[in-house]
Amino acid sequence: MTQTQKTQKALRLGTRRSKLAMAQSGHVADAVRELTGRDVELVEITTYGDTSREHLAQIGGTGVFVTALRDALLRGDVDFAVHSLKDLPTTQPEDLALAAIPRREDPRDVLIGRDGMTLAELTEAAEGGVVRIGTGSPRRMAQLNACARHRGLRLETVPIRGNIDTRIGFVRNGELDAVVLAAAGLNRSGRTDEVTEFLDPDHVLPAPGQGALAIECTAANAELAATLAELDDPLTRVAVTAERSLLAALEAGCSAPVGALADLLADDQVVKEMRLRGVVGATDGSSLVQLSTTGPVPTTQDQAEALGRELADEMLAKGAAGLMGERAH
Template identity: 75%
Template sequence: MKSAAGVPQGAALRLGTRRSKLAMAQSGMVAEQVRQVTGRDVELVEITTYGDVSKEDLARIGGTGVFVSALRDALLAGDIDFAVHSLKDLPTTPAEGLVLAAIPVREDPRDALIARDGLTFAELPSGARVGTGSPRRMAQLNAWARSHGRDIETVPIRGNVDTRIGYVTSGKLDAVVLAAAGLNRIGRLAEASELIAVDAVLPAPGQGALAVECAASDPELAAQLAELDDPVTRAAVTAERSLLAALEAGCSAPVGALADLVDDGQVTELRLRGIVGTTDGATLVQMSTTGPVPASDEQARALGRDLAAAMLAKGAAGLMGERTP
């Protein structure tokens, strides 16, 4: 017996993943969950993406899709059965022939600081060099420093977690900022000297969440993978990504967004916060809105579109061009 896509029932499912330590760790987590819900073995298929081999700055090559295109090509070619992505790497435009079958429960969406001598961001000395590959982080870190009368230098960096942390241990940088979720998934969260509050730095849209994608031609597999889906996480990241899409910004743009539940005793509202800024931190547009919970996909998308419209009316579009500190 075969599924609609022609995969023999009972055969091992092929999970496409990037080769990095983080990608392998998070794909391994999903593989175990898929084994439990399907009763089938899952084998990891390592795939190299353009973003993995390019040495250029992500903002320069246009970060949207550079870590996912090769995985999607493999899905469409039938070389793998499903793929796991970091959701923040996915383009906001749906891919023809593919379905986003599941968005599991989100990890901590915050950014984490790894600094020399265990310093917090507030304790870094004037002139401290802070590494990040994200224009979004640059904008907000520089803005925070400005608002506190501080002077820091944000330094663009690339590389895997080991490489980035190595900039601190070698003394080349005073600190680096990474996603807390990624550090946790590879067992290195204890190395963070501070988890940065979202009130200070909003994360990237979808940060901390994973995306499980498969071919639309295999509805049986899609239905099985859907058992991993978390409705609250899906509503939150749908709103965040709708904001990003309506701003017509890619995943390398200086845009932060976070949708979370408003704890009003009944949890009946979803709050969406968004921020756009110049990378030097001189100018920011930061706004928020709320919508109902539970939210349908269309309600979540509308929440993002409405907030984007308000932000654009406040001049957000003019802040997304390149401006370095």
């Protein structure tokens, strides 16, 4: 470390206060320390989404976990911020730079069932009774209920909110048979051993951008943006850009029942194609529109966005708009 680096002020990283947010921001802080040689201090910020007890669909969903962080950036209270990418609105403000999207974690959803049981085992143990699964996501509700209808299972999806401990607590105290969470959050929190089943994306597609982080700073701070850009993973960026473009073209917010996943397909360990899958569903599982497209890996943001828009147009032509209810902008 040079003498200049020693005397530079610590970089201030804005983060939500939750254990998960602090854990993932801590990983980014370590990477920035190693990259720059500068100290990084975490600045805890409370967002509206953290304080409201209403379900995301009721409070609008879009931006509720990021607005306070972005306001802190623009006021100069912090130098950069870390978000879960799936929480970001699809329109990027001109005065903020999405400087880096690091390599994505596991994008899948997972089930945490009572007594370590999978969904199939819970259904068998219920002996014809109803299996109660907690989730705060209309997207998960739509796909779980559709899967249950297809397989003749008796499921009840129960709306819940709260942090990881709160949600798992519903299972531990017997209120619910299982809860569904994002694999990435459990991995980053060191709690993967609590997972009883990884849900196949063929049955439950994740939220657009799920498993990825977004590192944001002001557009005016070009030097910091260029430094943070070294943490960017180009393949992750084009994949999540396609997913979020699909979400934007559907004119749906992050609380809408929309799933998307861009898989990078490799041949002899060389990534050659990308498959984009999208789903929109009625929350009761009565109807789904699920389509996919496969093509060359986009080499620019424009190409990735075009791929998402094209698939969204096909989904809208199949009736996707009618399954989203009131659209969240």
